[in-house]
Amino acid sequence: MSLDLTTEIAGVKLRNPLIAASGPPTATAERMVRLIKAGAAAVVTKTASYDPEYQRSPRPRFNILHKEALKTGFFSLHSIELAARFAPEEIAHQVMEVKKLVKDEDCAVIASIAGRNEEEWIRLAETMTVAGADMLELNLSCPHTRGVEDSLWGREAGSDPKVCEFVIRNVKKASGIPVIGKITPDGANPVQVALGMLAGGADALVATARFSALLIDVELEAPPLWGGYGGYGGPWMLPMSCRWVARLKEAGVKAPIIGSGGVSDWKDVVSLLLVGAEAVQACTAVIVKGAPFFEEILDGLKSWMLRKGYGSLKDFIGKALPRIVPFSSLDRKTIYKAFVDEARCTGCLQCVVSCPFDAIKIRQGKAFVDSSKCDGCGLCASICLVGAPSLLSKP
Ligand SMILES: Cc1cc2nc3c(=O)[nH]c(=O)nc-3n(C[C@H](O)[C@H](O)[C@H](O)COP(=O)(O)O)c2cc1C
Structure with missing residues (x-):
């Protein structure tokens, strides 16, 4: 039986539903090419920002908790990696480079951008569009940003549906390519945020990014390592991500949803598709497992589809939604x-x-x-x- 793994996000065809999310695995052109060769259908660049403070991440910046569970599952990653360390023009160059190097691979390059103000959002959108990005992903979700009055991107800005609407409307005017809004799970109700993004013209949504968290070392009596707040995620996030994808579908969202947050094996991918996601992103698991993660997931997904008798993703995307029992009918x-x-x-x-x-x-x-x-x-x-x-x- 031949399997059709293709899916479509805002008119962009993907050979399979697996997207490498913005993060360390996509930090350079070389790394993005490696992920595509391993099977990813699309890659999202590290976020391009003009803010010099966000181009310089602190060191050290990674902290893996529950290491004993790295192989079996429920570890956590606490980290404070900020935006790309390269200037946006360099990221645009990476986009061009990747597009050239994988031109026979049938894959998409998505540029992640974050502007501090309207002007920067527009400039970034234009730069990445000219570079040949297939889509733009708007970072309205980064857990490390300051307040809205300071900066129009990241978690705080992304917690206000009106700000999301404003940003996306401006970006849409400046670019002819599909625009994806990336939702924070750690702000206002993600459904309201999504509706704001869609009102601004978002073509697709990512549900969701990570949380902001604070760890305390009881011997130091202070936060360990870099000494402050960090992004927090891991495989344990998956059920929350499924919840938000399902809630968006229940709220009547028709735009394609890219499930994200906690994807670490093929079952996670299937779960997100079953609640209505059209594609999925992964970052933390790719940090841990490297590029072979994509091969492993594709094998697992294909075996499951064969076992279930499904010929294409359409056969089961959203299938679990009508099976979710509402509270009143328990x-x-x-x-x-x-x-x-x-x-x-x-x-x-x-x-x-x-x-x-x-x-x-x-x-x-x-x-x-x-x-x-x-x-x-x-x-x-x-x-x-x-x-x-x-x-x-x-x-
Ligand atoms: C170390 C690290 C760096 C990240 N950098 C970015 C980034 O630059 N831009 C962005 O939009 N998301 C960034 N993310 C968030 C991921 O793209 C993803 O949304 C999030 O980690 C949830 O997915 P996961 O559970 O598969 O990691 C980063 C995540 C991690 C762990």
Whole structure:
């Protein structure tokens, strides 16, 4: 069975739904070419900014937490990498270079831009359009920026739907290529922000970027490393990203949505597509796994589609949306009771400690459920490492 992985964002055809998000993996032309050769359908440049302060990131600037989970999943990346260290004209040159080097690869180059004021937004949009960028991505989401009165980009500016509308309207006037609004998860309601972006004429949306966070080292009694706030993300973000994509679809957004935030394996890609994303971006996972990340994801996506009998992405994009149960329709009637498979139980006491109803005791070294106290909440079944408790429904 032949598989059609193509998708389309605002008229730009992508050979598959995988986009390398703006960040260290796309910091140079050489790196972007490597990602495309590994299978990415598009790359987003590091954000081009005229602000000299944002062209110089502090050192050190990366802090991986929960390193033991790097291979299995739920690590976090705390970092304060600012905009591209190159001037916007140099980024424009990179765009041209990448386009030339991968002209046979059927891929798109998206220029990420951030202007401090209307004039800069327009200049950046024009520069990148002339350079041959296929689309513009507007950084209205960077977790490190100052206030709106200081600068018209990043998280603060991107938290105000009216500012987003204003910025996008101006950029649209200055460029003939599709404009993508990148949404912060860490400001105003992302749905309102998205509606502001669309009112300004955004052709597509990225949902979402990362959070701003502060770590404290209790021995130093101060923030570690660079000593301040940083962007915070990791694979644990994925369910939040799914939520925002779904909420945008529920709000009636018709423009294509690029799911982003926490994508670290093929299942994450499928999850975002199932809630209506037309493509996905990844950055943190590419930092950790390098360019082979894209090959790995494409293999996983293809195997899943074959197993499910899907010939193209259209067959399943948005399929989970009608299956999301609204709060008002949650099943509150069916009674469940837990029971324990003694052969599996190790007597570790985890379910005993956690049961909110004190319904589980240990009897002859094994967990035992008092049905009269059990609420059927499912915590024991969910928390057990060896799958000893499970639930039975009672009509
Ligand atoms: C170290 C680092 C640098 C980043 N730099 C940029 C940037 O210059 N511009 C931008 O729009 N997003 C930037 N991002 C955000 C990513 O593009 C992405 O939106 C975010 O990390 C969420 O996706 P992920 O969970 O796949 O990393 C950066 C992220 C990281 C981790």
